[in-house]
Amino acid sequence: MIDIxxxxxxxxxxxWPADADAVPALPAAPKTLRETGLEQQLIVELIAKAIFLGxxxxxxxxxxxxxxxxxxxxxxxxxxxxxxxxxVSWRGESDIDVQYxxxxxxxxxxxxWLERRAYVGPAPVTLAAYHAQVERQSWRHPARARVxxxxxxxxxxxxxxxxxxxxxxxxxxxxxRSIFLHGPSGGGKTALAAKLGLLLQGLVGVPYAxxxxxxxxxxxxxxxxxxxxxxxxxxxxxxxxxxxxxxxRPAIQIGAELSADMLELRHDAFGGCYQAPPHFKANNGIFIxxxxxxxxxxxAELLNxxxxxxxxxxxxxxxxxxxxxxxxxxxxxxxxxNLAPAALxxxxxxxxxxxxxxxxxxxxxxxxxxxxxxxxxxNLACDEAALAYLLDTLxxxxxRPLLASHPRELLGRIVDFAG
Numbered sequence: 001m002i003d004i005x006x007x008x009x010x011x012x013x014x015x016w017p018a019d020a021d022a023v024p025a026l027p028a029a030p031k032t033l034r035e036t037g038l039e040q041q042l043i044v045e046l047i048a049k050a051i052f053l054g055x056x057x058x059x060x061x062x063x064x065x066x067x068x069x070x071x072x073x074x075x076x077x078x079x080x081x082x083x084x085x086x087x088v089s090w091r092g093e094s095d096i097d098v099q100y101x102x103x104x105x106x107x108x109x110x111x112x113w114l115e116r117r118a119y120v121g122p123a124p125v126t127l128a129a130y131h132a133q134v135e136r137q138s139w140r141h142p143a144r145a146r147v148x149x150x151x152x153x154x155x156x157x158x159x160x161x162x163x164x165x166x167x168x169x170x171x172x173x174x175x176x177r178s179i180f181l182h183g184p185s186g187g188g189k190t191a192l193a194a195k196l197g198l199l200l201q202g203l204v205g206v207p208y209a210x211x212x213x214x215x216x217x218x219x220x221x222x223x224x225x226x227x228x229x230x231x232x233x234x235x236x237x238x239x240x241x242x243x244x245x246x247x248x249r250p251a252i253q254i255g256a257e258l259s260a261d262m263l264e265l266r267h268d269a270f271g272g273c274y275q276a277p278p279h280f281k282a283n284n285g286i287f288i289x290x291x292x293x294x295x296x297x298x299x300a301e302l303l304n305x306x307x308x309x310x311x312x313x314x315x316x317x318x319x320x321x322x323x324x325x326x327x328x329x330x331x332x333x334x335x336x337x338n339l340a341p342a343a344l345x346x347x348x349x350x351x352x353x354x355x356x357x358x359x360x361x362x363x364x365x366x367x368x369x370x371x372x373x374x375x376x377x378x379n380l381a382c383d384e385a386a387l388a389y390l391l392d393t394l395x396x397x398x399x400r401p402l403l404a405s406h407p408r409e410l411l412g413r414i415v416d417f418a419g
Contacts, residue, residue: 052110067122117272122208160366177354188404197251250285361401
């Protein structure tokens with residue numbers, strides 16, 4: 001079993017931000033091969049494969065592709081030249097204006113390395129470095145700015161939610177404990193859960209990949225780790241390790257398609273590396289399981305998979321061959337269902353969930369406000385007589401609950417027919 005004791009101290013670029021939108025302290029860029037924490041052979045292989053596939057390569061292009069500093073690349077390439085694996089093909093006037101190509105022996109080695117593992121991308125960080133960084137930028141870190149009532153009002157003000165629901169959401173996010181959203185279909189649970197990501201304050205560093213033993217696990221996903229706004233990008237600290245991508249906190253949502261195997265490492269036979277499961281990629285953010293109870297595995301079995309990580313703060317994963325290792329489990333777990341809680345889980349399971357929030361029908365005042373807001377969003381004039389007829393006759397006479405999904409759906413049909 002590969003495990004982590006106390007991660008070694010690491011130099012940091014930047015301090016803990018006073019501003020919630022500022023950049024967290026990121027590991028400083030390594031200046032030597034030793035400071036990367038990686039074996040020299042791995043870096044040599046990455047460089048050789050990159051040159052093999054790209055042809056004669058400039059030092060700066062290798063730095064961009066492999067996310068390694070120029071100093072680290074120079075040291076590794078000097079070794080490769082000495083071992084007659086590579087050679088300088090062109091040199092300009094400055095120290096960084098250099099191009100390299102592989103020797104005949106280097107091409108043979110690179111071809112063999114590609115057959116064994118085709119991955120050619122950013123160099124990984126160590127598992128110890130990943131543990132330490134997740135802990136530094138944890139949502140539960142005492143230095144983190146907390147969600148305020150004003151933040152919640154700004155995100156959910158147009159949803160006309162009950163004040164009690166908003167208070168529970170604030171308390172849940174403050175605590176970092178799990179959230180269980182339940183209620184009838186159409187009550188707005190999925191939309192509410194999706195907006196939770198807008199309340200995640202601050203930025204985080206996500207590694208492109210993590211090294212575990214002799215295996216590479218890809219973590220960063222541009223579809224799941226939101227890129228920075230131009231204003232945020234200007235805050236990036238100088239001298240940070242380029243193996244870390246600066247991102248907004250992730251809010252990853254998965255629904256009825258979730259299966260047990262999706263919660264484990266997935267080996268990419270072509271690339272020769274692993275893909276991290278979604279809850280691994282959600283670290284330092286929110287992991288939303290929508291449509292709980294609709295998955296192919298029973299809800300109790302699914303939640304049992306997360307009970308130990310929730311309690312311990314870390315998860316255990318396995319490589320092919322059975323080698324086990326731990327990764328941080330630093331997520332706000334959000335469960336969403338339109339099924340009755342008692343039909344899904346027993347009392348013992350329900351007690352272990354942090355905050356259980358019911359979203360039911362709106363009252364008439366909130367429904368009117370939501371209807372008018374949806375009219376404005378669709379550039380429609382709100383007909384108050386039609387709204388009264390909707391409430392008093394269509395809903396009232398038919399005893400239909402005032403669900404949050406109805407205004408948008410009804411107005412959408414009107415737009416369709418009018419078009």
